Amino acid sequence: MNTQQQTGQEMVVGQVEMTLREKGRSRMAGNTIAFLRNHAPFNKMQPDALQRFAEKAQIAFYPAGSEIIGPDAGNVRYFYLIESGKVQARQAGEVTVTEYSILSLGAGEGFPIGAVTAGRPSTNVYLAVEDSFCYQLPAEDFLALVASSPEFNLFCTQYIASLLDQSRRQLQLQFAQRASEQQTLNSPLAGIGSRSPITVAPDTPLRAALETMSEAGVGSLVVAGEDRKAVGVFTRTDLLDRVVLAELPLSTPVGEAMTPSPFMLEEHATAYDAMFAMATHGIRHVLVTDAEGRLTGVVSERDLFSLQRVGLRQIRQAIDGAHNVEALQQAAADVRQLAFNMLAQGVGSEQLTQFISALNDALTRRVIQLNLEKHAFDGIDWAWLAFGSEGRDEQTFSTDQDNGIVFQPPEGASVDALKQRFLAYALDVNKDLDRCGFPLCKGNIMASNPQWCLTLDEWKEQFGSWIRQPHPDALLNATIFFDFRPLFGKAELAEAMRRHLLALTASNPMFLRAMAKNALDVEPPLGKIRDFLTDLEPDHPGKIDLKKYGSRIFVDVARIYAMASGVHNTNSIQRLRLAAQRLNIRADEINAVLEGLNFIQLLRLQHQYLEGEPGKQGDNLIDPETLNELDRRILKESFRQARKIQTRLKLDYQVN
Amino acid sequence: MLGLKKFLFRGGAPSGLSEDVKASLDAWRSSHAPALEELHFHTRYLVVDIVSSGLDPEKDQLLAIAASSVWQGAIQPDDTFYVDFSTLDGEGAAVDRQLMAFLLFAAKAPMVTYHVPYVGGFLQRAYKERLGLDFQPQWVDMAWLMPSMFEDKGHTVMPLDQWLEIFGMGGGEGRRDAMANTLLLGRLFQMLLVRAVGKQIDTAARLVDESRASSFLRRTH
Structure with a gap:
């Protein structure tokens, strides 16, 4: 019976039906394929x-x-x-x-x-x-x-990548609008110049008015009644022409010496209107009023000039030519402004973070150089090291200092004495960097900490002990210190550290596995039901920490693959690109991952620039509900890329 | 026993049927036809086309059947059927099984075709001769329904190719195979269903009625 069925001669009806359904399906498929x-x-x-x-x-x-x-x-x-x-x-x-x-x-x-x-x-x-x-x-x-x-x-x-591209352009548009509001002559006068101009009543005696000017250190006064409606201005030119030359007694009310009917514009007039008025009427001040004509501010010629954009070249010159920390402070502020402009002009996050890093490097080098005037290390090989995000060229503006020193004591020299000199020097540098807007590291990962001001051999020993005994602290340190980069001094010392590190990791596979396990502790905040998990940070309900649950995932994976494949670079994008080549990961696959990382970085930058208060450190907490629909989609896709690369890591290192 | 069956079922199954075909046929006969009161979306329609050696169902040979279902708003690739009799050299038992397999596949669903007298005629003769079965499914005849649903496009019965031309589905050079034809019919049928719903013909029962009425009206008036 069985043999008969198998010959196909005696298939029962049910089997024939299955066969003929199969034929139907393949005919229809042929039609579709055409x-x-x-x-x-x-x-x-x-x-x-x-x-x-x-x-x-x-x-x-x-x-x-x-x-x-x-x-x-x-x-x-x-x-x-x-x-x-x-x-x-x-x-x-x-x-x-x-x-x-x-x-x-x-x-x-x-x-x-x-x-x-x-x-x-x-x-x-x-x-x-x-x-x-x-x-x-x-x-x-x-x-x-x-x-x-x-x-x-x-x-x-590629289709999804083109969505990413579209979103980036959309983002740039927002920046351009914001930038033009802040930057160009189209911005309303309400945001420019002095908000609380000094005023005096018209019957104020000249002597009292001049004393007020002198005390406040200003060159002009607004003369206004109790209703805060301006009736005139009194400037140094008036003092010369109408008081001194006219020999007017100082008891005269200021109202008789002022220039009456001052030029006024309402708050929503633009900087351009003010500039045009100044050029037309030959004046240097424009009074700003509210809709009822009450004085709310004064815009001077100087205020308008400061609106002009800061350029890359000017900042570099300012940094390199700076002779004190004060000059560098101004340059640091300009770097932020320029970075903002560049974001507005459509520079991607990869280039932008590198650019910020480049200027910050220049700034840091200048601080290091300036302090060398007080501390000399002639004849000693040493280098200033940057760690963490600075070491990876991935700085945003909420980055504090992570630095250290490596030095090579000359034959017969006392290591201890030399170390004390470096520590004193490093303390000065750390303080100056803080004044320039790089806050001191809360975890004290700074060159002024004796733990991180080491000789080449001590560094090698330190790296070795972390790798041989990968307990939790060692793994945490590895994520910071293994991303090192020489900023100043003898780069060869850093190279020697790197070669040592890569040789160590290559011979300790258990270490990379421990790193992989560590890197998988945090997962991207993708929800099973909702798009995003926003309750991971108890102190910030409804928000996602884009660093902790976003970029760090990519950065951690990049570090492991870089060490596993002997990549010397510290930048995560370069690490992933190079490691992918060496590990035979398909280019389109890794590009999708990089797009994901870039998008998260761009969102972080956007958040820090657009939502951070001026002069305050921005955070990485975003509320996905406030993103537009496309950004949400792409953020979700970016997190999926994070999950994808974590899955890969999990498989490669057999971590469960 | 066999004699009794023959008596009960109008001529009955020819005595040469193998056991499995007989069993399947019995099971098929006692199975229930699906209710036709459901909306189109929930009704499994079977679109059928055939290949024959000529146009006369009484003399010419049925060579192939191609069928595909339309349900839940789409032509379903998982629910298609194709049988080619020409390769079997009339080998009796195999043909019986294949015809029976088509009955199982169809499962008494309403059938849609273009020109019921032609397609239905060939099928009827085949089932009569081979399985002793009077094959009378619920037919929906597109040839008659198209002009009554698409009065704006054409108001007489005309060849299928002309309808395909009107809807921009023609253009294929040379002969189409039966499955390609079935799939084109399936597309036209989906378009027709949209029109039918617009005329309150929203269940299979109503569509079958409308098909009968339109063919009767047009044939007799």
Whole structure:
């Protein structure tokens, strides 16, 4: 009986039905493949991948005017590929988050790639504008295809990357607006110049008025009544022309010597209006009033000049030419301003953080040099080291100091005595850096701490003990100190440290495994039900720490792969790029990861610049609810990339 | 026993049927047809096309059946069927099984085709001769329904290719195979369903009625 069935001669009806269903499916698939072959990216896909698509793709009709999917339809269940007709993608809600508000799709175009990849509702409404037929591939088959077909994967990855790109441009637009408000002559007078001008009443005697000017150290006064409506200004020019030369007694009321009917503009007039008025009327001050004409401020010619942009070259010159900390303080403020402008001009986070690091390096070097005037180390090989984010060239503006010194005592010299000299010197440098806006390190990771002012051999010994005994403190130290970079002095010493470190890690696989385990302690805040977990920080409900749960995940993984593959760089992006080459990780895969890291860094910068109060350290806590829809999507995708690279690490190091 | 069956079922199954086909046929006969009161979206329609050696169901040979279901708003690749009789050289038991397999696949669902007299005629004869079965499914005839649902596009019965041309689905050079035809019919049928709902024909029962009425009206008036 069994043998008979196996010959196929005597298949029972049920089996025949299965066989003929199979034939039907393969015929229909052949029909679908004929269509797919005419459209990218399917025309480049392998036959088995095409077959998989075709065997699962349903054909559905959407009459003109019907909605195919939209935000209210719940999680997207299909990937749609238009076979014929026309479909319009429209942004849901009032805020436009991508460049387009309406996008028309035709035969051969697919949607919604982002939503079906992420398994969430579509943010766009997709409307059939003509009678349309779509192939619809169930979400699980779509994901399986993404996983199995490199061509299809690349297509979808690039599509999502283009979303990232769009979001970045959108972000730049916001900055440009903010920058132009703050920076250009279009800004309203309400934000410029003195907010509390010194006023005197018209009947004030000249002597009292001049005493007031002298005490306040100002060159002019506004003369105003009790209603705070200005009736005139009294300046040094008036003093010369109308008092001294006219021999007016100092008991005369100021109202008789002032220039009456001063030029006034309302608060919402622009800096340009004020500049134009000054040029037209030959005046140096414009009074600013509210709508009722009450005085609220004064704008001087000098205030307008200071609005002019600061340039990179000027800052470099200012830094290199600075002879004291005060000059460097001004330069540090200019660096922030320039970084803001660059963000507004569309510089990406990778370049921007490197740029901030470059100028901060220059500033730090200048502080180091200036202090060498008081401390001489002639004939001694030494180098100033930067650790942590500074060591990785990834500084944002909320970065405190992390530094140390490595030195090589000459033959026969007393190490202790030399160390005391370096410590005294380092203390001066640390204090000056603090004054320039690099706060002292709370964890005391500074060159003035005897723990981190070491000879080359001591550093090697220190690294060795951390690697041989990877207890929690050692692993924490590794995440800070292994990202070192020489800032000043003999770079060869740092190179020697690096070679030693890489040799040590290569011969201690258990250490990297311990690092990997440590790096997996924190997971990206992706929720199973909600998009994001926002309750991870008890002190900040509703917020996500973008450093702790975002960039640090990438940075930690980058460090491990860099050490595992002998990469000398400290910058996370360079580390991941180079390590990926050496470890044969596909370029498109690593690029998606880097896009994710860059996006999180950009959000951090944005947060620190746009929301931080001037002069105050920004934090890394963002409320995802305040992000626009596209940024939320991309943030989620970026966290998914973090999870992806963690998963990879988990597999590579067999960490459970 | 066999004689009794033959008597009960109008001629009954030819005595040469193998046991498994007989058992399947019995099971099929006693199975319930799906209710036709459901909305279109929930109804499993079977779109069917055939290949034959000529146009006369009484003389020419049925060579192939291609079928695909339309339900839940889409043509379902997991629910398709294709049988090619031409390769079997009329090998009796195998043909019986394949015809029976089609019945199992169809599961008494309403059938959609273009020109019921042609498609239905071939199927009826095959089932009569091979399985002794009077094959009478609930038919939806697109040939008659298209002009009554798309009066704006054409008001007479016309060849399928002309409808395909009107909706921009033609253009394929040369002969289409039966499955390609079925899939095109399936597309037209989905378009037709949208029109039907617009005319309050929103269940399978009503659609089958409308199909009967339109063919009767047009044939007799």
